[in-house]
Amino acid sequence: MTRVSENSQTHALQFALNKAKRKLEDLQIQGSTLKKMTKPSDDPVGNIEVLTLSSRTSDNQQYMRNIQYATMNLNIVEQSLDQLTEVMNKAKELAIQQASDFYDPEIRAGVATEVKQLRNHAMSVANKRVGQKYIFAGYNTLQQPFNQDGTYNGDKGHITLEVSKDFFIPINLHGEEVFYVNDDTSAASPHPLNRFKDMKSSPNHNVQEGDETLDQVDLEEKGRDLASVQEKGEFKQRTNIFSVLDSLVAAMENNDTDLIQDLLPRIDKIASRLITLRAKIGSVTNSIESARNNLEVEDISAMERKSTIADADIAKLFSDIQREQAILQTTYKSGQNLINTTLLDFLR
Amino acid sequence: MADILNIGKSGLMASKKSLETTGHNIANSNTEGYSRQRVMQTTNPPIVKYGNIEGTGTRIRSIERVHDENIEKRLNKTITDNANYKETAEQLGQVEDIYNEIENDGLNKVLNKFYNSFRELANQPENETIRSVVRDQASLVVKDFKRINGTLEQLSIGIDNRIKAQIVDVNQLTRSIADLNKKIAYLEAVGDQTGDLRDERDARVRDLSENFKVNTYVDGKGSFNVSAVGIGTLVSGGYHQELVASPVGKAESSNRMAGSIEIYLKDKPGRAITEKFTGGKLDALVTVRNDSINKLRTNTDTIAHEFIQTVNAVHRRGYVSRPIQADAEGIMPLYDDKGPVTGIDFFRTPASVEGAAANIMLSDEVRSDLSNIATALKPNSAGDNRVAVAISKLQHERVMAGGTATLEESYLQTIGNIGLETNKARIDAEQSQGILAQIKGVKERVSGVSIDEETANMVRYQHAYEASAKVMQAADEMFSTVLNIKR
Numbered sequence: 001m002t003r004v005s006e007n008s009q010t011h012a013l014q015f016a017l018n019k020a021k022r023k024l025e026d027l028q029i030q031g032s033t034l035k036k037m038t039k040p041s042d043d044p045v046g047n048i049e050v051l052t053l054s055s056r057t058s059d060n061q062q063y064m065r066n067i068q069y070a071t072m073n074l075n076i077v078e079q080s081l082d083q084l085t086e087v088m089n090k091a092k093e094l095a096i097q098q099a100s101d102f103y104d105p106e107i108r109a110g111v112a113t114e115v116k117q118l119r120n121h122a123m124s125v126a127n128k129r130v131g132q133k134y135i136f137a138g139y140n141t142l143q144q145p146f147n148q149d150g151t152y153n154g155d156k157g158h159i160t161l162e163v164s165k166d167f168f169i170p171i172n173l174h175g176e177e178v179f180y181v182n183d184d185t186s187a188a189s190p191h192p193l194n195r196f197k198d199m200k201s202s203p204n205h206n207v208q209e210g211d212e213t214l215d216q217v218d219l220e221e222k223g224r225d226l227a228s229v230q231e232k233g234e235f236k237q238r239t240n241i242f243s244v245l246d247s248l249v250a251a252m253e254n255n256d257t258d259l260i261q262d263l264l265p266r267i268d269k270i271a272s273r274l275i276t277l278r279a280k281i282g283s284v285t286n287s288i289e290s291a292r293n294n295l296e297v298e299d300i301s302a303m304e305r306k307s308t309i310a311d312a313d314i315a316k317l318f319s320d321i322q323r324e325q326a327i328l329q330t331t332y333k334s335g336q337n338l339i340n341t342t343l344l345d346f347l348r
Numbered sequence: 349m350a351d352i353l354n355i356g357k358s359g360l361m362a363s364k365k366s367l368e369t370t371g372h373n374i375a376n377s378n379t380e381g382y383s384r385q386r387v388m389q390t391t392n393p394p395i396v397k398y399g400n401i402e403g404t405g406t407r408i409r410s411i412e413r414v415h416d417e418n419i420e421k422r423l424n425k426t427i428t429d430n431a432n433y434k435e436t437a438e439q440l441g442q443v444e445d446i447y448n449e450i451e452n453d454g455l456n457k458v459l460n461k462f463y464n465s466f467r468e469l470a471n472q473p474e475n476e477t478i479r480s481v482v483r484d485q486a487s488l489v490v491k492d493f494k495r496i497n498g499t500l501e502q503l504s505i506g507i508d509n510r511i512k513a514q515i516v517d518v519n520q521l522t523r524s525i526a527d528l529n530k531k532i533a534y535l536e537a538v539g540d541q542t543g544d545l546r547d548e549r550d551a552r553v554r555d556l557s558e559n560f561k562v563n564t565y566v567d568g569k570g571s572f573n574v575s576a577v578g579i580g581t582l583v584s585g586g587y588h589q590e591l592v593a594s595p596v597g598k599a600e601s602s603n604r605m606a607g608s609i610e611i612y613l614k615d616k617p618g619r620a621i622t623e624k625f626t627g628g629k630l631d632a633l634v635t636v637r638n639d640s641i642n643k644l645r646t647n648t649d650t651i652a653h654e655f656i657q658t659v660n661a662v663h664r665r666g667y668v669s670r671p672i673q674a675d676a677e678g679i680m681p682l683y684d685d686k687g688p689v690t691g692i693d694f695f696r697t698p699a700s701v702e703g704a705a706a707n708i709m710l711s712d713e714v715r716s717d718l719s720n721i722a723t724a725l726k727p728n729s730a731g732d733n734r735v736a737v738a739i740s741k742l743q744h745e746r747v748m749a750g751g752t753a754t755l756e757e758s759y760l761q762t763i764g765n766i767g768l769e770t771n772k773a774r775i776d777a778e779q780s781q782g783i784l785a786q787i788k789g790v791k792e793r794v795s796g797v798s799i800d801e802e803t804a805n806m807v808r809y810q811h812a813y814e815a816s817a818k819v820m821q822a823a824d825e826m827f828s829t830v831l832n833i834k835r
Binding site for chain 2: 002003004005006007008011012015035037038039040041042043044045047048050051052054055058059061062063065066069132133137138139140141142143155157159160161162165166168172192193195196198199200201310342343344347
């Protein structure tokens with residue numbers, strides 16, 4: 001038979017009390033924080049997942065801000081294109097009117113001032129600013145992109161933003177592709193990490209010098225050297241929106257209906273290009289929309305997952321607390337009988 | 349008839365002694381480490397008289413303490429384990445607090461905000477306010493690297509202080525064990541009972557067991573020896589070996605920290621025994637300091653170094669955001685009146701991986717002028733955000749562990765490891781606490797005082813005393829009867 005001594009009794013009681021109390025304390029901390037975890041060791045794996053999810057959520061918040069910013073920019077570009085289309089339509093209307101011999105030179109000269117107004121309007125759109133930024137200047141956003149004579153000072157930069165992880169979208173059109181005839185028809189916008197070959201997220205990661213893809217990048221870079229483009233591109237310069245409008249003014253002032261006739265297809269070409277650009281912007285806006293939806297869905301599921309890992313299950317928590325309290329009470333009760341009586345009580 | 353008186357007297361004496369022992373037991377029922385004592389009573393040697401063997405009463409042969417050496421050894425071992433796990437859990441609990449990001453922002457969130465501030469800057473590279481936000485976020489990253497590194501060093505120093513205090517404790521214990529050895533040897537030589545002193549010595553050995561794994565044995569000459577497993581004999585009979593804890597320089601330290609404490613034997617000051625302890629608090633303290641904290645410091649340095657290098661590598665390719673005047677030939681200058689226009693470090697380049705976290709700071713250029721935060725890959729392009737985008741994308745670059753993990757993944761792995769380690773230590777501590785309670789119970793069941801038992805004994809001895817007295821009274825009456833015959 002096992003011997004029982006006073007100390008072994010109290011040790012056992014103390015141990016039981018301590019255990020019950022510690023459990024209750026843990027539960028009470030959970031109850032006051034409503035979190036299952038208060039330190040990493042409570043759930044090491046869950047903690048990591050929660051941290052990863054928090055990072056992702058805060059990334060997503062930033063992507064959301066990027067989306068708002070991109071949407072705003074694209075809307076402004078879209079509006080500007082809309083205005084330009086209107087200008088070109090008006091110009092075309094006037095050109096068609098004046099291409100026939102029906103009107104006399106005085107009226108044409110009068111209409112010419114109207115076309116001049118259209119040109120001014122186009123110019124104001126071309127030099128449009130949002131805040132301090134010129135929207136059609138490529139990367140060179142703080143410098144006025146178009147001189148009064150229609151020469152372009154900006155570059156061919158496409159500003160891209162990351163609107164969800166690894167998904168970059170362009171948020172601007174540069175002046176050349178809007179106002180000049182665009183011979184570069186590729187709708188793809190360059191990846192912002194093109195030039196960071198040593199980064200793994202760069203599309204040119206591990207691409208060697210002289211490789212085709214890289215040559216393209218270099219070409220594009222050279223293309224930004226606008227001085228040479230302008231010098232060699234006499235033809236281009238004459239076919240930009242401003243030169244077409246200038247020619248129209250000149251033709252009207254000179255009463256040159258043949259020239260006006262000649263200008264019509266060019267105006268058409270510009271108008272159709274503007275429509276293509278608007279379609280491009282529209283498709284970018286659409287892809288942003290779907291990115292936004294994805295982010296929202298991802299956010300909700302991240303929240304859900306986080307809550308399952310980190311938040312205390314209140315119903316379970318309270319039933320646990322109740323159970324532990326019952327255990328503690330029982331321990332007290334049994335202890336009371338155990339340590340309060342000795343043989344002496346009965347030896348009177 | 350004198351026999352009867354003597355027999356009665358021996359019973360009286362024995363009962364008195366037994367009652368004394370019972371009293372001693374009850375008085376010490378709450379004394380820590382007390383083993384109950386038991387009176388070993390035996391009959392006096394009988395004598396042969398007229399061919400009969402006659403009893404001559406009783407005597408107390410000895411008073412023994414009820415004690416089981418095997419239980420004592422198991423208890424010591426459990427104490428060693430428990431102290432080890434508890435100390436480990438306590439120290440690691442402090443370490444994991446550094447990485448606790450559940451309630452407040454830690455390095456992970458700060459780094460995330462840093463990358464996202466560059467993402468925000470990529471939206472509007474022209475915006476001066478966002479530039480200053482970027483710089484503020486970078487300062488927070490700097491601060492947090494320093495916080496982690498600093499706190500780790502603080503903890504290391506805290507552990508050093510604990511080690512110093514423990515060593516003082518150990519020396520006191522070994523000295524008092526040696527003293528007790530001397531006293532016990534002396535008293536036992538003159539035939540005295542030494543139960544209480546042995547209890548005291550056992551208690552000291554138990555206290556010593558908290559510090560490291562202790563081995564006790566009695567050698568051929570009968571002297572009691574105490575040795576620390578992995579170190580050697582610390583007490584042999586009346587002699588003891590002291591331990592010395594002294595600070596050393598960085599080169600000699602076992603955790604590459606200047607001024608950290610190493611432990612030596614007093615007789616062999618040349619050889620550090622810091623890492624040789626097995627089990628107990630000292631092993632726990634040294635392991636947490638030299639393994640866990642040391643590893644974390646290296647880890648933090650590596651992360652800081654990689655972070656600085658990657659950000660700098662991208663940032664250096666960018667151009668400052670202020671207008672740069674090309675010279676007559678159209679060539680961009682490398683410097684303007686505000687300093688270099690490209691090739692600028694964002695953070696000051698660290699001299700080595702070691703100390704990268706402690707010495708991280710913004711470069712002078714970035715600190716002095718916001719326009720030195722490069723966002724553009726092309727000079728004079730206020731709207732060019734490619735460098736900012738590239739820096740923000742470093743968040744997803746696998747640059748750590750040989751290109752298999754991002755900074756975040758690597759850092760989270762660190763947190764995961766420390767969490768798992770702490771978790772394991774805590775579970776171990778809890779379990780060993782249970783085992784300790786159990787073995788303490790076993791010991792108390794054997795050696796502990798039971799008031800009920802002592803009460804019953806008391807009644808028993810009291811009765812024996814009374815009866816023995818009655819025997820003497822009877823003898824006295826018999827004497828009187830005999831003496832009254834003549835009257």
